[in-house]
Every structure is written in structure tokens, then in C-alpha cells.
Amino acid sequence: KxxxxxxxxxxxxxxxxxxxxxxxxxxxxxxxxxxxxxxxxxxxxxxxTHQELLPPIGTQEVWASGVTYFRSKTARMEESKDAGGATFYDKVYEADRPEIFFKATPQRVVGPHGVLHRRKDSKWIVPEPELTLVINKAGKIIGYTCGNDLSCRDIEGENPLYLPQAKVFKNCAALGPGILIAEKPLAETTSIACDIIRDCEKVFSSETTLAQMKRDLEELAGWLYKEESFPVGCFMMTGTGIVPPDDFCLQTDDEVRIRIEGIGELVNRMD
Ligand code: DO4
Ligand code: MG
Structure with a gap:
């Protein structure tokens, strides 16, 4: 104020x-x-108040890793089975090298209570609640925030080469509400929860913990910074362990609430 x-x-x-x-x-x-x-x-x-906050990002890029939870692997194998996904998601889940992709520039990111965009050429768009690392230019994890890696499952499932269109578009990512400064590693028991509210009713609710993640946070940051430099640091979403049922698709005015223990709650609405 x-x-x-x-x-x-x-x-x-x-x-x-x-x-x-x-x-x-x-x-x-x-x-x-x-x-x-x-x-x-x-x-x-x-x-x-959260309504007053901007996304906690400067000029950093937002990157993301994927298929870091068993739940994400199985959901993606199912959605892409006609495109051969049964093998490549399985392989990346087991491989040393994680899946890492470019997610957003800061202009594509909304903050607390910002409005996320529903791609109108997708009929299967879902939130991906993800612990997001804040990494400085030296590659050190200096903090954590909540992230939403909004994703179009139909576009991604049709052909893996469509991944950038399934993931990157206007207002395709949310970050916030603030950054928890890293003074010690996050506990494995840290919970990540997601609720989706439609017409004042909870239409989806689920929870996971960091213990369900296959990769180590330092390992993910290390892969991102391999052969790359980020002069002002960057943000890294660490993959989703929460996937709504296959018949679920976000609708206009749905409210997505993502809560990470010790960090806070990120609330956004769909356009
Ligand atoms: O391969 C697709 C993306 C995976 C992802 O975003 C996730 O697992 O969270
Ligand atoms: Mg994701």
C-alpha cells in the first residue's frame, strides 16, 4: 500500500x-x-495482501523439468500412447539426464491472483502445481516459490514435437506468492497441494510430497546450468506430482489454488 x-x-x-x-x-x-x-x-x-503482489520475478527466464514424479510419467504415457509415448516418457524417467524445457519469459508469467490463459485450441488444459527453484547466476538455489506449469495435455499427447505449443503461450505460467529464502534444504515431507474451485465448489483436490519426486533438486539445477549461463539467474519448475483425472479440463473462471508447505498459497483464475 x-x-x-x-x-x-x-x-x-x-x-x-x-x-x-x-x-x-x-x-x-x-x-x-x-x-x-x-x-x-x-x-x-x-x-x-496477495492481490497487491506482482510475480516475484525480474528479467529471469523460467525453465521447467518434467516427468520427475511417477504420477506424471504414467499420465503422459497414457495421453501419448498413439504417438509412441509409452517408451519415451518411461526412458526419461529412468535416464540420468532429466527432461528440461523452456517454459516462459517474465512477460508470460502472472503473479498471485493473476489471470492464466486457456488456449482455445486445446480441449484438455490442466494446472501443474510445481515447486519452483529460484537459482542465482552462480547456479545456487537461493529460494523456492510455488509455480503453475499450465499444460495442454491433448497438444502434448498428439506429438512430442508440439511440446512448446502445449506449454508456452501468453500467461502460461504463474509464480508466487513470494520467495522462501533457502537457508536449509526443504524437508522431504514438504507437501504440495492443489484445489480447483468452480462456481464456489471444489471440483478437484489432491496432494503430494517432495518425497515422491524421483530427482534431487540440486541435480535438476545442475543439469540446467550445464553448458549454459544465466546472467541474472533463473527460475526452474521441478515437475508435477499432481495430475487431475483424465476427464478434467480447466474452464473459464476456474480458480486454481496451489499450496506448498512453508512457502504459501498461489491463487489464479482462468480466462
Ligand atoms: O513432457 C512433458 C512435460 C512434463 C511436465 O511438465 C511435468 O512432468 O511436470
Ligand atoms: Mg510440468
Whole structure:
């Protein structure tokens, strides 16, 4: 309400932090210590409501990994069986090299309460609730946020070469509500939950935990940064362990709620 820049929430208080940009903030050396110092200056601001928040991203690209949960592998093998998916999803699930793909530029990302786009040439569009890593330019995981890797299962299932169209389009990704700064690794018991609300009724609800993920978070970040450089860091979605039933498709005005324990809840509506 009183401040347009990044806000630090610590011990149930909100502090204004003195930094010119998100890009600079996310690449500070020893970020947790730097943030504690900002809080010690004691410039307290009003609490913020989620409606006021922008996506917690600067000029970073958003990348994603996939088929990192058994649930994702089986769902994709089914949707693409006519295109030969029964073998390639299986292989990537077992292989050393994970599936990694480009997901979004910051302009394609919406924040808390932002409106996600329903591709009108898809009849099978679903949310993918994903733990999202915030990685600095040195390749270090400095934080975590909630992500929605909105996906068109029919387009992807028809032919693997259609993956970019199934995944990348206007307002195809959501991030937020904020970034949990990484001071210690996330517990395997960390829960990831998703509810979908239609006309005030819950039409889908499911939950998983990080223990269900086949890959290690450091391993995923390591593969992304292999032979690549990200001058201001990047965001990496880590794959979905939650897939709605095969007859489910998002509709206009559906509200998607993604909750990750210790991070918060990301709420978005479909256009
Ligand atoms: O191969 C397709 C994408 C996989 C994905 O996005 C996921 O598993 O979350
Ligand atoms: Mg995904």
C-alpha cells in the first residue's frame, strides 16, 4: 500500500528492503544475511495482501523439468500412447539426464491472483502445481516459490514435437506468492497441494510430497546450468506430482489454488 518494491516478511513483520531491482536482489552474495541486515534497519511497512503482489520475478527466464514424479510419467504415457509415448516418457524417467524445457519469459508469467490463459485450441488444459527453484547466476538455489506449469495435455499427447505449443503461450505460467529464502534444504515431507474451485465448489483436490519426486533438486539445477549461463539467474519448475483425472479440463473462471508447505498459497483464475 505504501511501497512499490520488494518486501521482506520476517517473524510476522514486513520490512521495506533497499534494493534497486529483483535481479540485483536475487543475486546478492549471502542473501539471508543481507536480508537480516535489512530487517535490523527496522523500516517496517504495512502487511501486503496477495492481490497487491506482482510475480516475484525480474528479467529471469523460467525453465521447467518434467516427468520427475511417477504420477506424471504414467499420465503422459497414457495421453501419448498413439504417438509412441509409452517408451519415451518411461526412458526419461529412468535416464540420468532429466527432461528440461523452456517454459516462459517474465512477460508470460502472472503473479498471485493473476489471470492464466486457456488456449482455445486445446480441449484438455490442466494446472501443474510445481515447486519452483529460484537459482542465482552462480547456479545456487537461493529460494523456492510455488509455480503453475499450465499444460495442454491433448497438444502434448498428439506429438512430442508440439511440446512448446502445449506449454508456452501468453500467461502460461504463474509464480508466487513470494520467495522462501533457502537457508536449509526443504524437508522431504514438504507437501504440495492443489484445489480447483468452480462456481464456489471444489471440483478437484489432491496432494503430494517432495518425497515422491524421483530427482534431487540440486541435480535438476545442475543439469540446467550445464553448458549454459544465466546472467541474472533463473527460475526452474521441478515437475508435477499432481495430475487431475483424465476427464478434467480447466474452464473459464476456474480458480486454481496451489499450496506448498512453508512457502504459501498461489491463487489464479482462468480466462
Ligand atoms: O513432457 C512433458 C512435460 C512434463 C511436465 O511438465 C511435468 O512432468 O511436470
Ligand atoms: Mg510440468
Amino acid at each position: 505504501t511501497h512499490a518494491g520488494p518486501v521482506l516478511e520476517l517473524d510476522e513483520k514486513c520490512f521495506i528492503i533497499d534494493v534497486p531491482s529483483w535481479d540485483e536482489l536475487l543475486n546478492k552474495e549471502d542473501l539471508p544475511e543481507w536480508l537480516r541486515h535489512q530487517a535490523s534497519k527496522g523500516i517496517v511497512t504495512d502487511g501486503v
